Amino acid sequence: MKRRSLYFLAPLEVALREEDLPPPGPGQVRVDTLVSAISPGTELLIYRGQAPRHLAADLSLPSLSGSLDFPLKYGYAAVGRVAETGPGVDPAWEGRLVFAFQPHEDRFVADPRHLQPLPPGVAPEEAVFLPNLETALTLALDGRPLIGERVVVFGQGIVGLLLTSLLARFPLELLLTVDPLAHRRLASESAGAQVSLDPGAPDFRERLLALLQRDRPCPGADLAFEVSGRPEALDLALECLGFHGRVIIGSWYGARAVPLNLGGEFHRQRQRLVSSQVSTIAPELSGRWNKTRLLALAWRLLPEIAPRRFLTHRVPFEEAPSAYRLLHEHPEEAIQVVLTYGGQG
Secondary structure: OEEEEEEEEEOOEEEEEEEEOOOOOOOOEEEEEEEEEOOOOHHHHHHOOOOOOOOEOOOOOHHHOOEOOOOEOOOOOEEEEEEEEOOOOOHHHOOOEEEEOOOOEOEEEEOHHHEEEOOOOOOHHHHOOHHHHHHHHHHHHHHOOOOOOEEEEEOOOHHHHHHHHHHOOOOOOEEEEEOOOHHHHHHHHHHOOOEEEOOOOOOHHHHHHHHHHOOOOOOOEEEEEEOOOOOOHHHHHHHHEEEEEEEEEOOOOOOOOOOOOOOOOOOOOOOEEEEOOOOOOOHHHOOOOOHHHHHHHHHHHHHHHOHHHHEEEEEEHHHHHHHHHHHHHOHHHOOEEEEEOOOOO
C-alpha cells in the first residue's frame, strides 16, 4: 500500500511524497486520516528555515523521532479512522475515530497505545485542536492566575486565543490581550478579553499602561503571557509588569536571537521570566499532574471552549503547499488552517 506524506524540503518549500506503507504488524493498526491541523507557530518556523536544524523534532513523540533538519515530516494534530488492525489487536479498534500526534500524511500505522479515541460528541474538526488546548492548559498551570489579578496575553494566534478562552473563566480583575491583526483582536474579545490592543497603534503604550495603572493601588500587570512568537514582545511584557510580576514565555523562537532589555526596572521590580513547554509538567506540579491527567482535562474542556469557531480555512491535502504560503504571506487572513483528506474512512 502507498501513502502520501508532507515533507518540508527547504525554506519556503513543502511537497507531498509518495511512500510505501507496510500493513500493520502485531500490536499495530492502520489509520486513514480525515483532518490534520497546521501549527502556525512551530510549523512556520520550520517552513521559514528558522528552526535549529540540529535539534530533535520532539523527544516525547515517537512519530517525531528525527531532527529538524531538511527534509523532514512534521505535524502533531491528526484525526482519522482505524481502517485495519494487525495481529493481537482487539478488533473493536476497527472503525474508531482517533486522534494522533502524527505528521501530515493520508494514512499511517501506529500502536494503539499512542492513539486517543475521540469521546462521544467530539467531531474530528474539534479534536484536532487537542494539542493546542493542552498547550494553553500548560501555560495556565505555569502562570497560576489568582483571583483579582490583572493579566495580559501577548499574541492571539490559536494558542493565544485558547489561552484567553481559559483565562476568561477565572475571576480576574482585567484580562487584556495584544495582537497586531484586527481579526485576531475581534476573536480575542469574543473569547473573553475585556480589551484587545493593537501594538502598532500610535497610542498603544499609553493605553496599555493606563489600563494597568489608572486608579490601581498596586499598579501594573500581575501576570503576562508571551505567545506571539515575537521576541520584542518580551520587553513590552516586562514594561507592563508590576512588582514581582511574572512573564510566562510560551513562544518558541527557534534559531532567532532574543535581545532583551534587563537594564530598567527588571531587578528593582523583582520580575520573573518563566519558560513553559507542553512536553513536560512543571516539577512542583508533577506530584499531582501528569500527561494523562492533562490530556483528560483537555478532552473534557474541548466542547466547552468550542475551538472550531477559530477555524478559518479548510485546505485539501493535495493543495497543502498553498496553506503554508497563505500562513506565511497573508497571516491577516487566517487563524487556524486544517488539511482535509477526502475519500478516507
